[in-house]
Structure formats: C-alpha cells, structure tokens
Amino acid sequence: MAWLSGVVSTASVILPGIASAAQPMPWQVDLQPAGTGIMREIRWFEEYTLWFLIPIVLLVLGLLLYVIVRFNKRSNPTPSRVSHNTMIEIIWTIGPVLVLLMFAVPSFQLLTAQYTPPGEPGLTIKATGNQWYWGYEYQGDQAEDVSFDAYMLRDADRAEYGKEDKAVYPRLLAVDNEIVVPVDTTVRLLVTAGDVLHSWAMPAFGVKMDAVPGRLNETWFRVDKEGIYYGQCSELCGKDHAFMPIAVRAVSKEQYDKWHAAALEDVGVANKQLMAAIESQQKLASAE
Structure with missing residues (x-):
C-alpha cells in the first residue's frame, strides 16, 4: 500500500492538472514525499534504522519462541541451575551499545542539520x-x-x-x-x-x-x-x-x-x- 501512496503522490506532481506536491493520501502508510533536503535526510534515517530494527525484532521473536519450545515444563522437566554466563552477558551488553552508537552518530548529524540553516534566510x-x-x-x-x-x-x-x-x-x-x-x-x-x-x-x-x-x-x-x-x-x-x-x-x-x-x-x-x-x-x- 505504501508504493500506491507514493505513486499517487508522485502523479499529483507530474500531471499538469494537479498542483499538489505533498498531502496525506487515503490508506497511506509511508511518509509524505519530501519537499526539502531535511525531509530527505529524515526519510533516509528512517530507512536506515529499519535495517537494524527488523533483524532485532526477528532475533528477539526467535529467541522467545526457542525458549518457549525448548524450556517449557514438558520439554525440560528438570530446570537448569545455571545462574550466569559471562560470554552471553558481554554480548548482550556490547551488542546494544554498538547498535545505539550506529543510531546516535547519524541522528546527531541530522539534528545538527535541522538547526543549522544554510546561510542567511532570504x-x-x-x-x-x-x-x-x-x-x-x-x-x-x-x-x-x-x-x-x-x-x-x-x-x-x-x-x-x-x-x-x-x-x-x-x-x-x-x-x-x-x-x-x-x-x-x-x-x-x-x-x-x-x-x-x-x-x-x-x-x-x-x-x-x-x-x-x-x-x-x-x-x-x-x-x-x-x-x-x-x-x-x-x-x-x-x-x-x-x-x-x-x-x-x-x-x-x-x-x-x-x-x-x-x-x-x-x-x-x-x-x-x-x-x-x-x-x-x-x-x-x-x-x-
């Protein structure tokens, strides 16, 4: 449905009888077409974060399903007495920190651009x-x-x-x-x-x-x-x-x-x- 919204919005710009450049469309699930450089950067950042968020969601979902199937009472009647695992703790600490750094650098760059106009206003x-x-x-x-x-x-x-x-x-x-x-x-x-x-x-x-x-x-x-x-x-x-x-x-x-x-x-x-x-x-x- 997002591609349909994009087609309709693009057509509204190209067709000579229609003067709109960007407006909400019925059943739109995507962002409106960018009318400024800042909005193009925002769209890029949104797509960039999805490359991290989708795998993370799938990983967490997979781990939950694995735990539900592998460690339920019927499959695992004798619970493990393991209290900690150093390697796992290192991974789940360093991993999120690296992901947050990958988010922080471009987001701060975008924030700086939003508050830094290119020269004096006309x-x-x-x-x-x-x-x-x-x-x-x-x-x-x-x-x-x-x-x-x-x-x-x-x-x-x-x-x-x-x-x-x-x-x-x-x-x-x-x-x-x-x-x-x-x-x-x-x-x-x-x-x-x-x-x-x-x-x-x-x-x-x-x-x-x-x-x-x-x-x-x-x-x-x-x-x-x-x-x-x-x-x-x-x-x-x-x-x-x-x-x-x-x-x-x-x-x-x-x-x-x-x-x-x-x-x-x-x-x-x-x-x-x-x-x-x-x-x-x-x-x-x-x-x-």
Missing part, C-alpha cells in the same frame, strides 16, 4: 497560532509587510476562492489563504501562539515547531519543488484543534515577487492572480 515569516486558525506576518524591508489569517476552507466557500478541485485542495486541509514562498530560498519561520499551545507541523518539510504563548520559537525550511504542501496543528489546543490546517504554496521566485507586490495591496487579489498564472502555465505545459 525570507522571514512569523506564524501565530490562535483558536482555531493561523495568522502569518511576512517580515521584510517594508514598514508594513504582507500579513493575513488562514482559516480552513469550508465547502460552501470553494467557488468563491476558485478552489473546487478537491484533488488539489483537499477537504479539511485546504485554507483560504496559503503561505506563499519561493523555491530554493531559505525561509526562517518564527512560531508563537496568541492563546494556548499550538504546533506548526509540515510533514513534507520535516518541520514541527511548538507555538507557545509569550515565546518565539524559530525554525527554517527550504522548499525545492513547486506545489502546495499541507500540514496541521499538531498540539491539542481545544475543540476545533482538528480544523486548523496549514498550507504552503511554493512557487518560482518570479511568481513570488509578483504575488508579494500584489499582496502588499490586497492578499485575496494577489492569490487569485497567482492561481490564474499557475493554471495558465499548466495548460501551456499540457498543450506541449
């Missing part, structure tokens, strides 16, 4: 969690930069926002205003909350940062593939916790500059212009 966005929506502020050279709130898109409002295609704008995940970022640009994300604990989580980016009232947490991401990425609040924050999704639209730098210039005047108009430009580009690509 864009800074502040995300504020509220009950139950996200507020975003772009922080740039202008005294007043782009800012907006992102609410979950209701089915009744899909036509108004031009987001009727549920393959691209999934139910319970689509929002009225996506975060728009340029690809191949380091984005610094400042995360806080206005009321209770929230958590800004984007699986395809390998990012999950808690939003704490009165505290400013910092993380970063660098998207390398255009499309829409979906996440959700991942900290129980109240009755509508399940209804405050996160959507990031990654576009080319040229498209971002045009959107940003228009969004300084009107975010809604800028979003519609950007969507029209992307749809036009997809139609041209499909015609070719």
Whole structure:
C-alpha cells in the first residue's frame, strides 16, 4: 500500500492538472514525499534504522519462541541451575551499545542539520497560532509587510476562492489563504501562539515547531519543488484543534515577487492572480 501512496503522490506532481506536491493520501502508510533536503535526510534515517530494527525484532521473536519450545515444563522437566554466563552477558551488553552508537552518530548529524540553516534566510515569516486558525506576518524591508489569517476552507466557500478541485485542495486541509514562498530560498519561520499551545507541523518539510504563548520559537525550511504542501496543528489546543490546517504554496521566485507586490495591496487579489498564472502555465505545459 505504501508504493500506491507514493505513486499517487508522485502523479499529483507530474500531471499538469494537479498542483499538489505533498498531502496525506487515503490508506497511506509511508511518509509524505519530501519537499526539502531535511525531509530527505529524515526519510533516509528512517530507512536506515529499519535495517537494524527488523533483524532485532526477528532475533528477539526467535529467541522467545526457542525458549518457549525448548524450556517449557514438558520439554525440560528438570530446570537448569545455571545462574550466569559471562560470554552471553558481554554480548548482550556490547551488542546494544554498538547498535545505539550506529543510531546516535547519524541522528546527531541530522539534528545538527535541522538547526543549522544554510546561510542567511532570504525570507522571514512569523506564524501565530490562535483558536482555531493561523495568522502569518511576512517580515521584510517594508514598514508594513504582507500579513493575513488562514482559516480552513469550508465547502460552501470553494467557488468563491476558485478552489473546487478537491484533488488539489483537499477537504479539511485546504485554507483560504496559503503561505506563499519561493523555491530554493531559505525561509526562517518564527512560531508563537496568541492563546494556548499550538504546533506548526509540515510533514513534507520535516518541520514541527511548538507555538507557545509569550515565546518565539524559530525554525527554517527550504522548499525545492513547486506545489502546495499541507500540514496541521499538531498540539491539542481545544475543540476545533482538528480544523486548523496549514498550507504552503511554493512557487518560482518570479511568481513570488509578483504575488508579494500584489499582496502588499490586497492578499485575496494577489492569490487569485497567482492561481490564474499557475493554471495558465499548466495548460501551456499540457498543450506541449
């Protein structure tokens, strides 16, 4: 089933009529396709650990079955009086230590990479969690930069926002205003909350940062593939916790500059212009 999820997710990127880059799929058991270098490292580490975990599970299962069969009361009526075995104790002490070292080295490398952005950020966005929506502020050279709130898109409002295609704008995940970022640009994300604990989580980016009232947490991401990425609040924050999704639209730098210039005047108009430009580009690509 994992391969099927991967095929569907990949197709959503390749097919010109579908703009999504990563979103949850029905019956998905694998991680979402990586949209950043950090997420690719996380996927590699997950696959790497399985090469240790699967043999360990099978070994422990085999030992348990062997003990159950070999040393039950019927097969072994006279219990052994052996109290210890030096060699076995050395093996089960050194073995786990070596395995943990094999885990520790790459995990610390990954942790370091997650907290070490590649150079100065090209864009800074502040995300504020509220009950139950996200507020975003772009922080740039202008005294007043782009800012907006992102609410979950209701089915009744899909036509108004031009987001009727549920393959691209999934139910319970689509929002009225996506975060728009340029690809191949380091984005610094400042995360806080206005009321209770929230958590800004984007699986395809390998990012999950808690939003704490009165505290400013910092993380970063660098998207390398255009499309829409979906996440959700991942900290129980109240009755509508399940209804405050996160959507990031990654576009080319040229498209971002045009959107940003228009969004300084009107975010809604800028979003519609950007969507029209992307749809036009997809139609041209499909015609070719």
